[in-house]
Amino acid sequence: MAKIELEKAYEASKSEDKIYQKWEESGLFNPDNLPGDRQEYFSIAMPPPNVTGILHLGHALENSLLDTQIRYQRMLGKRALLVPGTDHAAVATQARVEGDLKKQGMANPRQELGREGLLAKIREYAENSKSTILNQIRKMGTSCDWSRLAYTFDEPRSEAVNEIFRLMYEDGLIYRGYRVINWSVKGQSTCSDDELEYVDQKTKVYTFKYSADFPISIATTRPETKLGDTAVAINPNDERYQKYIGQKFTVDVGAKNPLTITIIGDENVDINYGTGAVGVTPAHSQIDFEMYQKNKEIGLIQVIGRDGKMTEEAGKEYVGLGINEAREKFVAYLQANNLLEKEEEITNSVGTSDRFGDIVEALPMEQWFIDVNKQIASRGRSLKELMREAVTVGHNGDNKKIVKIEPDRFQNVYLKWIDNLRDWNISRQIWWGHQIPIWYCDCGHYFYSSNTPDSCPKCNGKNLKQDEDTLDTWFSSGTWTFSTLGWPSESNDLLKFHPTSWMQMGYEILFFWMARMILMSTYALDDIPFKEAYIHGILRDKNGKKFSKSLGNGLDPIEMINKYGTDALRLSLLKGTAPGNDARFYEEKIEGTRNFVNKLWNISRYILQSVESAEIIKSEPESKTLSDQWILSQLNKTIDQATKYLNESQFSLAIEVLTDFTWNDFADWYLEIAKIEGDKNQILLYILQNLMKVWHPFCPFITEEIWSNFNAGMLMIENWPTSKEVDDKLVQSDFSLIKNIVSAIRNLRSENKIEPAKRISAIFLANNEENKVIIESQREIIEHLARLNELTIDQQNPETPKKIENAAANVIDGIEIYLPLEGLVDLKAEAKRLTKEIEEIEKYCKGIEAKLSNQEFVANAPAAVVNKEKQKLAEGQEKLEKLRNQLATFN
RNA sequence: GGACUAUUAGCUCAGUUGGUUAGAGCGUUCGAUUCACAUUCGAAAGGUCACUGGUUCGAGUCCAGUAUAGUCCACCA
Numbered sequence A: 001m002a003k004i005e006l007e008k009a010y011e012a013s014k015s016e017d018k019i020y021q022k023w024e025e026s027g028l029f030n031p032d033n034l035p036g037d038r039q040e041y042f043s044i045a046m047p048p049p050n051v052t053g054i055l056h057l058g059h060a061l062e063n064s065l066l067d068t069q070i071r072y073q074r075m076l077g078k079r080a081l082l083v084p085g086t087d088h089a090a091v092a093t094q095a096r097v098e099g100d101l102k103k104q105g106m107a108n109p110r111q112e113l114g115r116e117g118l119l120a121k122i123r124e125y126a127e128n129s130k131s132t133i134l135n136q137i138r139k140m141g142t143s144c145d146w147s148r149l150a151y152t153f154d155e156p157r158s159e160a161v162n163e164i165f166r167l168m169y170e171d172g173l174i175y176r177g178y179r180v181i182n183w184s185v186k187g188q189s190t191c192s193d194d195e196l197e198y199v200d201q202k203t204k205v206y207t208f209k210y211s212a213d214f215p216i217s218i219a220t221t222r223p224e225t226k227l228g229d230t231a232v233a234i235n236p237n238d239e240r241y242q243k244y245i246g247q248k249f250t251v252d253v254g255a256k257n258p259l260t261i262t263i264i265g266d267e268n269v270d271i272n273y274g275t276g277a278v279g280v281t282p283a284h285s286q287i288d289f290e291m292y293q294k295n296k297e298i299g300l301i302q303v304i305g306r307d308g309k310m311t312e313e314a315g316k317e318y319v320g321l322g323i324n325e326a327r328e329k330f331v332a333y334l335q336a337n338n339l340l341e342k343e344e345e346i347t348n349s350v351g352t353s354d355r356f357g358d359i360v361e362a363l364p365m366e367q368w369f370i371d372v373n374k375q376i377a378s379r380g381r382s383l384k385e386l387m388r389e390a391v392t393v394g395h396n397g398d399n400k401k402i403v404k405i406e407p408d409r410f411q412n413v414y415l416k417w418i419d420n421l422r423d424w425n426i427s428r429q430i431w432w433g434h435q436i437p438i439w440y441c442d443c444g445h446y447f448y449s450s451n452t453p454d455s456c457p458k459c460n461g462k463n464l465k466q467d468e469d470t471l472d473t474w475f476s477s478g479t480w481t482f483s484t485l486g487w488p489s490e491s492n493d494l495l496k497f498h499p500t501s502w503m504q505m506g507y508e509i510l511f512f513w514m515a516r517m518i519l520m521s522t523y524a525l526d527d528i529p530f531k532e533a534y535i536h537g538i539l540r541d542k543n544g545k546k547f548s549k550s551l552g553n554g555l556d557p558i559e560m561i562n563k564y565g566t567d568a569l570r571l572s573l574l575k576g577t578a579p580g581n582d583a584r585f586y587e588e589k590i591e592g593t594r595n596f597v598n599k600l601w602n603i604s605r606y607i608l609q610s611v612e613s614a615e616i617i618k619s620e621p622e623s624k625t626l627s628d629q630w631i632l633s634q635l636n637k638t639i640d641q642a643t644k645y646l647n648e649s650q651f652s653l654a655i656e657v658l659t660d661f662t663w664n665d666f667a668d669w670y671l672e673i674a675k676i677e678g679d680k681n682q683i684l685l686y687i688l689q690n691l692m693k694v695w696h697p698f699c700p701f702i703t704e705e706i707w708s709n710f711n712a713g714m715l716m717i718e719n720w721p722t723s724k725e726v727d728d729k730l731v732q733s734d735f736s737l738i739k740n741i742v743s744a745i746r747n748l749r750s751e752n753k754i755e756p757a758k759r760i761s762a763i764f765l766a767n768n769e770e771n772k773v774i775i776e777s778q779r780e781i782i783e784h785l786a787r788l789n790e791l792t793i794d795q796q797n798p799e800t801p802k803k804i805e806n807a808a809a810n811v812i813d814g815i816e817i818y819l820p821l822e823g824l825v826d827l828k829a830e831a832k833r834l835t836k837e838i839e840e841i842e843k844y845c846k847g848i849e850a851k852l853s854n855q856e857f858v859a860n861a862p863a864a865v866v867n868k869e870k871q872k873l874a875e876g877q878e879k880l881e882k883l884r885n886q887l888a889t890f891n
Numbered sequence B: 001g002g003a004c005u006a007u008u009a010g011c012u013c014a015g016u017u018g019g020u021u022a023g024a025g026c027g028u029u030c031g032a033u034u035c036a037c038a039u040u041c042g043a044a045a046g047g048u049c050a051c052u053g054g055u056u057c058g059a060g061u062c063c064a065g066u067a068u069a070g071u072c073c074a075c076c077a
Helices: A012-026 A055-075 A091-105 A108-139 A155-170 A222-229 A288-293 A321-336 A383-391 A409-421 A474-476 A492-497 A506-525 A555-565 A566-574 A587-610 A625-645 A651-677 A681-695 A700-707 A732-750 A756-769 A777-788 A799-812 A829-851 A853-862 A865-891
Strands: A043-045 A079-083 A174-184 A189-190 A194-207 A219-220 A232-233 A248-251 A259-265 A279-280 A340-353 A362-369 A404-406 A438-441 A446-448 A464-466 A505-506 A532-536
Touching: A012 A108, A043 A464, A043 A505, A055 A079, A055 A108, A055 A532, A055 A555, A091 A108, A091 A474, A155 A174, A155 A409, A155 A446, A155 A474, A155 A566, A174 A340, A174 A409, A174 A681, A194 A321, A219 A222, A219 A279, A222 A321, A232 A288, A232 A362, A259 A446, A259 A777, A279 A532, A288 A362, A321 A340, A383 A409, A383 A505, A383 A506, A383 A587, A409 A732, A474 A506, A474 A700, A474 A777, A474 A853, A506 A532, A506 A566, A532 A829, A555 A566, A555 A799, A555 A829, A566 A587, A566 A651, A566 A700, A587 A681, A587 A700, A651 A681
Parallel strands: A043 A079, A232 A259, A404 A532, A505 A532
Antiparallel strands: A174 A189, A174 A362, A194 A219, A194 A340, A232 A279, A248 A259, A438 A446, A438 A464
């Protein structure tokens, strides 16, 4: 049979697309098609990338995590499902398209194109972008089930959104309310508290009085809003001002009407901060609005409009002015009238819209909200409580229905956020999104309907109009884990795959997304959305800066794939990062992993070219030499560790142990021995095949490519190797003496001083045959060498290492060689260390003995404490004995 | 103001119930290399694990505090 020849170096670009196609055509990404009796289900909902652009490194990281996990689970024999999808990303997408249109010279796309026209443009953009990003996900090798492809804005998902809206509406959780909300003038839409990005700015704080005879001074950073003040709040315990509570003052500051300022008491006002009094502007501050709700009689005056300009209420002199102009004018007025007492520069932070970038205005408006505190009749508690419960005691108190957050510190972050959570504003004034399924009739009645209703259920009127607003994009994303599985119908998928098994996301969307998924799922399905949430950090560039378009420091994953291959990219993203921590990422990292991928290729190339046929080796071949025994035990140990790490989602550590074995133990060490000892094809093939399996989740392409040389099916659906019991007697450190001898010999060989083949074998065979035991420790090797040479080992004699060197040299035919034994036989130091440790533990044991012989202690201390002391003593003595025995072998 | 994270080799980072001599990759230096692989191999140098205390027989690891950097939240009258 012809030997198998591989190309000299692995060329990813030649294989990858072909292999992905093979996988996709096999239909095996779909768990329904997986062969074998797979009882256990494993599912992941892919965090849907926004249809706003192309794949970036963050996506690449997520795909690497997701696919590694799902491939591993599939190989474990589970019905593994990874549902792919995309997110319509309401605001983000519309902002993007509007921005593009403006760049092309359209001044106001909404006006010029109208709702339908603009939506068509956005749809076109989204579809394009969607197909780009889905193809890029294929490039990443992601083994998701394309037959279940979902989109947050497609029919089934819209149905889910409408249905959950109905449920919440009927439960009274969704309500329409007049509130102060965050308004982006640029985007002409509201945004939720979480969508704000706070930036520091330098600004002035002005201390002033409304009029010369007004008794209390107040301070503000927003003078222009003071035209809408209706009250001054002071602490009711403030002796300076409490006498004014309830009094009304009329002041004329130039607004349309003179202001009536009521003095109200409020516990939250800090007596010692500033002037100890707060000017209350109910229309333009959330906190002031809350005060207004408690004291409705003070009234509310809106002086800033949706266009970001002063309203008529602000007065003739101000109407139509921008914020800054109005501010200057008002400050000038204060100065002119001698009302301004102080002007200081401070740094404060202002909320900006994360999508449109402008500073948001607080405006009062009629909007849709989700009430997070209301008791839900069917659940007996509030959404807040549901959200809290799912990560603490478990949903419904069932500790099996618990969302485990990894790393767990994010649990606190999440819980803290819930504590501060206010009602969630879900309506947006943009057009790209799920339109709110509420219809208004001329008669004033409004009602829910999932489709266009015929008539008003109250008055039978036919003139109906749907609410023009759309839903916050996170409203639909929140349903993702179950809307992708067929909810609201009781589909088979839903029964089998929900709750999903695993979820991963960056910490920056913890609140946006994880919280909303938990909310939606616990509410609508009475279950958690996923069992485990793995939180990863964000990738930064070499200098620790975030990757961003504006900085131009982005690395294009597709470019990296073309240059280094997908496997290398995937490995480099997962390597050397700990869960939840940010990681720096740069091209040299990929170079390193590319080298490793190539190593994998060359190992295979070497083995395959030397074997006659590449059958699958089903069971562990018999070992003939010590080196065989060692490498196989190393393999088993490595599989064990990698499995453990993968079960804990410790991808980086799994890669580390696998790399160490593959490169150091197998390629650099065992393959070299194999060249000398010969006749190892079975073992080589066996190890190679196992390597392909364990590397497959990380490097799916190259492993599948190599696997195709065996007479077998697809690697993707092979079973994960189970390790045979590891022989603890042969651990790596015990082998290092032999390793060192061999490397010394290899050096000699390279200097052409010896022809080593027979001699290395001699060491191994001698160890095995003459003793008929496996070497247990360095010491044993030394002793063994000593016996062969009839040497007496004198641990105390400084000459000993030298003698051992000579002995080893004799074993291999009396050739004089240098053996690097330092670090291995520093027995004196070892003995000294042991003696010291024994002394310490003796002292420790004596201490406990003394305590135990103290009658008072034994009589008075609780039994548990006494027992614990006894146990400690027993442990100490046990250890002492072990150490003494160890020391004895030295003498 | 409240938290969280990080601080380990020149650089980037691992180090998960406390346990022998703290690791990796890159970089540096020296050497090797027709025989799977220069996308290679061997070796070396390089560490007061930020600092100060504490707990422990034993601390990079646990506790308290300090410093520096970063992130989040709240407040911003």
